Every structure is written in structure tokens, then in C-alpha cells.
Amino acid sequence: MSAAIDVEGLTVRYGEVPALEGVTARVERGRVCGLIGMNGSGKSTLFKAITGMVRPDRGTVLVDGVAPAVARKRGLIGYVPQSEDVDWAFPVSVRDVVMMGRYGHQGLTRRTRPADRAAVAEAMERVELDGLADRQIGRLSGGQRKRAFVARGIAQGAEILLLDEPFAGVDKRSEATIARLLRELAAAGRTVLVSTHDLHALPDLADEAILLMRRVLLHAGVEEVLEPEHLAMAFGLDVLDRPGAGGAS
């Protein structure tokens, strides 16, 4: 059976600047995988390569065994954006946002059908936002906002969820709620790739992690990745002074 995410010899350059060089990684289905690295280490570029937003200069990306373009058409890829990339004053409700996950299943004018309504209601219940469906998206707390976007991926029926820095601006308790939710989704067979600075959250969240620094420094179980000498490779020496600290940002 094909892996959920299968990246082989991936090189991406922006002009002359290399963002990723010869990245090879395989994430199996039903796993939660952390993606760890400094700013500029290529985390966002790897996400973009998986969704097909950037074209590889070399190498291949397969999502659920198919090319990103096919995976997109099939609605396999769910994306939870970074907070700073979202206009939180946009006049949409939580339900509107989750409904956007259904567009791939709908006709050309995206008319809402009963099946869509049911899928959206179920997804909101799944992330425990069912009481807040009519709230404007910016009137949610940091953690609720993230869950709304996860619900969009669920309503979409995405097999692979990509989360870009989901814990930025989220308090500890919400962080735990989100981590639990992602673990449940993985247990149900979905695959989750989470980029994060927050090393504290990792043991409760992920099965495995990738240390990225334009290339894959290490791809292993979380405990091994979190060993100080391994983190030092990705973040520099200061992490050694406070092992496991979340201050790597």
C-alpha cells in the first residue's frame, strides 16, 4: 500500500536560493508526524510542494500514491493555515468556513445539498464547535479558530491534514485539546503533518517527527528526535542548555 506522503529527492529553489535540497521522506497512513525546523528551514516550502503550490526543481511528491494535482482534485489534502495568513475580520461564520471544505463535492455554483449540511454539522460536532456555528470566525478564541479549520478538513473528507504552526497564539489547554483531536483523527486512519516550533507539545501529539534544515536531518520517533544533540543540529547549540525547551522559535 502506498504511503500517505511520499517525497523522493525533492529539491525546490526560489531563483538561486535553495529552499529544499534532496528531501526524501515517507509518512505512513494513520500517523501524526511533526515537522520541526527553524524559520527558513523549508517547512512551508515542503507544505507547498505537497499541495503542489510550488513545482519541484527535482524529485517527486506523491500523496496517497498519486500526484498532488490528482490528490487535490480528489479532495485528499486538507490545509489548516497559519493564523497570520488568515483575515480574521472576514465576514464569514464558522459554518461558512467549514462549508468551504465541501466545495470539491458540489456542483459548479456550490449549491448546498442536505449531504453537505450533514457533513458540516458532523465535522463541527467532531471538533466540539457545534454551538458556535453562527459565530463570525474572528470571534472565536485561538484554539477554536484552529479547530474550525480542522473541521473544514474533516468535512472535506481529507485523508491528509497539513497544519502550519497550529499552536502559535493558542493557550496550553487548547493546545492539548487540538493534540487530542489530531490523535483521534490519526487513529481513524487519517494522516497528519504538523509544522511546529512548540517542542513541548510534540510527545503528546506526534508519533514521529522530521527535523528539517533544507534537508532532512533526522526522521525518527519523537523521543529520538527530541534528544538534545539532535535538536542542536536543527536549531544550533543554545537548545542544549535547556533540553526539550519550547524556546526554539
Place this chain on the structure above:
Amino acid sequence: MNPIDWLLEPLAYDFMVRALLTTAIAAVVCAVLSCWLVLIGWSLMGDAVSHAVLPGVVIAYVLGVPFALGALVFGLLAVALIGAIRGTSRVKEDAAIGIVFTTLFALGLVLISVTPSQTDLNHIVFGNILGVSTADLVQVGALGAIAFVVLILKRRDLTLYAFDPTHAHAIGLSPRRLGALLLGLLAMTAVVALQVVGVILVVAMLVIPGATAYLLTDRFGRMLLIAPAVSVGCSVVGIYLSYWLDTASGGMVVLVQGAVFALVYLLSPRHGLLRRQLARARHRGGAPVAAGKQSALDAVE
């Protein structure tokens, strides 16, 4: 004078009836489009495209083809040029927009100066709503109807594009194509509106109604109703005022829209300045209330 006469007297003139119809059509289409423009942050793009259509309209006039065709060609040319300058030099987007639209607008002015029937073409710059012919009205109606129908049919995709283009891409839609569609509709709508207020003031019709509606609601669907309603109301009032006060009609239409925006900006129950100031005063006076609200949010977690 009694108010009924105030309303009915202008309608005795055919040119006033055509003016009001044309204005209403343009107001609706522009207002609907403006909802997306203000949310994406494309107001400047609206300004650029609406000015850049001028040479296209003049050339279309000379060649005897529909204005819309020339406008569409030059509107899209402007967008392409802006994209090219931004993408292939170190010049930033706002500067690229400023360079392209003023140059094309200047080309239009030069073309007008060398084209015989000058008076007619100057109306394109300043608008000539009272001189709209039946043929003009038909053209505005047809273009307006096409733009309106496409906008309404594609509204969900356009809103997704405005809100989260990355997700649009991730589910197999093409953000690029949606952006191009919106720009094409923008060029078409500019032609509709320039009949009413002229090239220079078109951007007002393309920005103010959406911005006004945005201050009044948190629902995009409601914005799509409020913006055209406000826009049609303001435009019709503007035309009446210009009739009775004997002032420039295009200018009057925009002036009324601006005045209504100012009122909403101050008094909007949800997002108005007054409400915000009151909320801040309350916040300062009774911090625990605000803090309680915050923790209430967290408690739902």
C-alpha cells in the same frame, strides 16, 4: 413643493428616466463586485482598471465597435502590465499600479485630444448620465446583466478565493483563474459605471458600497444585499439632488455615497466609531467586564 411632485417631476423627461435606470443598473453591479474588491484589498486595482479602460473606449469609438470590447482589452492589458512589472523588476505592486494606470489614462486623454468629436468623448472622463441614449442603456443593461449573473453564480468560489486562496488551490480550484475572472468582470463593470459617473469616479462606485456594507454586517451574504441596496438608494438620491440643485450628476451620486459611508462609519451599530469608543470607555472604566468576556471565550474550549 410637495414631495410627490419632487419625485415625479423629473420622471416626465425621458432622459431622466433613462438616467435613473442606467444609474440603478450600474449601482447594483458595481456594489456587488465591490464586496469582493474591498475584502481582497483590490480597491487600488479597481482604480487602476477603471482608469486604464479610457484609451480602449476611445479606440472603440473611433472603430465603431462596442465600448465594452475596447475597455475589456485595455482593462486586461493594464492588469497584465501591472503583473509583469511587479514580477520582473524590483518595483513594488502599488508603484506598478500607479505607473500603468496613469500612463494608460494619459494615452486616453491624448487620443481624445486628437479625435474629432471631442465633446462626446470628454463625457467618458466625467460621465454624462443625463445624455444616455436608449442604445447606451441597452448596452449597460446587457453588460450589467452578464456581470451580475456571473458574479452571483460564482459567488461562493469568489468568496473562497478572497478568504483562503490556499484552500481553494488545495481542493483543486484554480485561484489564478478565479482572480482572472474577477479582473475581467472588473473591466466590464468599469464600462457600465463610467456611463454614470465617468472614468475618474468609477472607483467610488466600486469601493464605497462594499466598504459601507462591510461596516454593517459580519455576514458576506448580507453584504451582497446591503451593498447594492445602499448603492442604488444613494445613486437615485444623487440623481434627484443633481436635478433639483442643478449640479453635476456624476459628482452628486458619489458625494451621496461618500456621505452615507461617513454616517455608517460613525454610527454603525456593530463596527461604528461611536460604538468602538463607547466600548473602549467601558473597557477602561470596568476592566473586569472585558476580562470576563475573554475568559468566557476560553471556557468554551
